[in-house]
Amino acid sequence: MKLQAQVNGSPFEADVPAASSLLDVLRGAGLSGTKEGCRVGVCGLCTVLVDGRPVSSCLYLAGCADDADVWTVEGMAVRAPSVVGAFVEHEGMQCGICTPGQVVAVASMGPEVRGEDAVRRYLGGNLCRCTGYGTIVEAALDAQDRRGVPGPT
């Protein structure tokens, strides 16, 4: 199929099998910031936004991304600069392989994700083997704060 979409705010075209994964399409187009991990939708490494929703791009089919608005970690400095800034400031990373998925996941949080418990539950599907999550959660809470989301009521 000829896939036509917006990726990180720019027009994107690719001639790919419709049943290929969005992950393979993006990486095949040189957008290698999105990492491949478990390939079964569990680890969160390949998290991208499709029409504002977080998805596992390893399971998301190219055919379903036609006409869609896709954002990857490469676009986060434009779409969610406060999230990127919070990860840098709190050093919400160590080896870095989960970081693209963590940043995109935090960028997908809505205002209903308030306070540490909610943030930890929301990020429960983004696995990290290095940090112990402390600085990632700090970065996420700070990012929510910067976006004007208050603490738990």
Place this chain on the structure above:
Amino acid sequence: MSVRSADETAFFVPDTLDAAVEALSTPDAIALAGGTSVGLLLGQGLLVPSVLVWLGRIPELSALDEADGRLSIGASTTLATLAAHPRVRATLPALADAAGSVGNVRVRSVATVGGALAHADPRQDVPPALLALDARVEVVGPQGRRVLAVDELIDGFMSTALAPDEVITAVHVPVPRGRRSSYLRFTPGSADDYPTVLVAATVAVRDGVPIGATLAVGGAGPTPYLVPEADALAAVPVGQWADVVAEVADAAERRADPVSDRLGSAPYKRRMVAVWARRVLEQCLPATA
């Protein structure tokens, strides 16, 4: 049978139900909704369809309305939408909690209620909740519309009564006054893992006394199942609730037919059915203090 490569799989995006049903009559066609299960099976080479028929662009499948004492939930409604919907949370907490328990945010943001039913994995959170809530599943195919109970639809391990060219269009759930519902999953692993057992219950209460109850169990057999012995809770005076709940929980355990796997041995799962059945029924009964 010739071997087909995944690269040859066609992709069709119908904008009407009729077009979807027609496309699904192609041999080896597969309906695709959120894609979290189909994506897995494709990725593992377990499924090589001739054509994927994506149901994500059919407007009538994503409606969510309340009328005549029931909520009608379009099959394409995502689990995230269901879990956050104010009316679902207020009137069907068991369903909201079940939908909000599936996998992780990325799964829930695209996985659909219709897909959860059609996939018929016995470890799925949503089907037992719909079973306990006495939901009806509306299905459309070339012969027209039919309506099935959840335990008529799911007829075996990862198997349904759907014909290849039938599509789940909606789930209708009654919202009677005074009915309380609850959903619990026992997940000794990480929160996003499949549950060892899961339970959903409803208790209808009038004047502080139960007048009817349902209990459904998942993860403990090839299909989710109802425990009809829950009827015994009707009209039981408050002093005898604990005894009757224990009897119902024992009945739930007797009806369990689990397999041993990494989520627990079969005898362990059977015992956990009784424990969690008791807990979920207790949550639905009015406070007695």
